[in-house]
C-alpha cells in the first residue's frame with residue numbers, strides 16, 4: 001500500500017479500529033429476538049439480518065431497516081424514549097443499554113493490526129479521523145485509550161447536531177475530510193460494513209478499503225470497496 005498517494009485515512013470505528021461490531025451484533029440479536037418472540041414471529045433475527053440491514057447505520061435507521069424487512073411498522077417515538085417503549089427509538093435504546101453494559105463491564109481493546117497501521121500513519125504524517133455512525137464512539141475510543149489519537153471525530157452525535165444523513169450517505173466522511181483540510185481524492189476510507197463502503201463510494205474518495213470482519217469480500221466489493229483486506233496489518237508498508 002503506497003500511503004504517499006494519500007493525505008488522510010478516514011477510519012470507521014466499530015469493526016475497523018475496535019472489535020465493537022461484535023458487541024453491537026450480539027446486543028441487536030438479543031433485543032430483536034426477544035422483541036420478535038413477544039409478537040409471535042417465528043423467523044429469527046440472524047447475523048445475515050445484521051449485515052444486510054443494521055451494520056454501520058445510525059441506531060434508529062438500523063431498527064427501521066430491519067423492521068421494514070419483516071413488514072413491521074412501529075411508531076418512531078423519540079430519542080428520549082425509555083427502553084420499554086414499543087417504538088423505533090425505544091427498541092434502539094433497549095439495545096444500547098445492553099451494549100453499554102458490556103462496554104463498562106469488559107472494557108475494550110483495539111485490534112493490534114489497527115494500532116500498527118495507526119502508528120505507521122503517524123510516522124508518515126498521514127492525517128487520521130474517525131467517522132462512525134455510533135453515538136458511543138467517544139466512550140469506545142476512551143475505553144480503548146485512543147481518544148487522543150484522532151484529532152477529528154465525526155460520530156452519530158455530531159451527525160445529529162449538524163443534520164448530516166448517516167451511512168450509506170457520504171456526508172459524515174465528507175465532513176471529516178473537510179475538517180482535516182484534505183480533498184476527498186486524497187483520502188482513504190476504511191470500512192467493514194456494506195453501508196460504510198457504499199458511503200465511501202458515494203463520496204468519490206481516493207480509495208475505499210473494505211475490512212472483512214464477516215460481511216464478506218463479495219458484499220463489500222459489490223457495495224463499493226476498491227480492495228478488501230482481512231486485517232489492517234496488511235496495509236502497513
Ligand SMILES: O=P(O)(O)O[C@@H]1O[C@H](CO)[C@@H](O)[C@H](O)[C@H]1O
Nearest residue numbers: 014055056057059133134135136
Ligand atoms: O447505537 P449506536 O452505538 O449509536 O450506533 C451503532 O453504530 C454502529 C456503527 O458504528 C452500528 O453498526 C450499530 O448497529 C449501531 O447501533
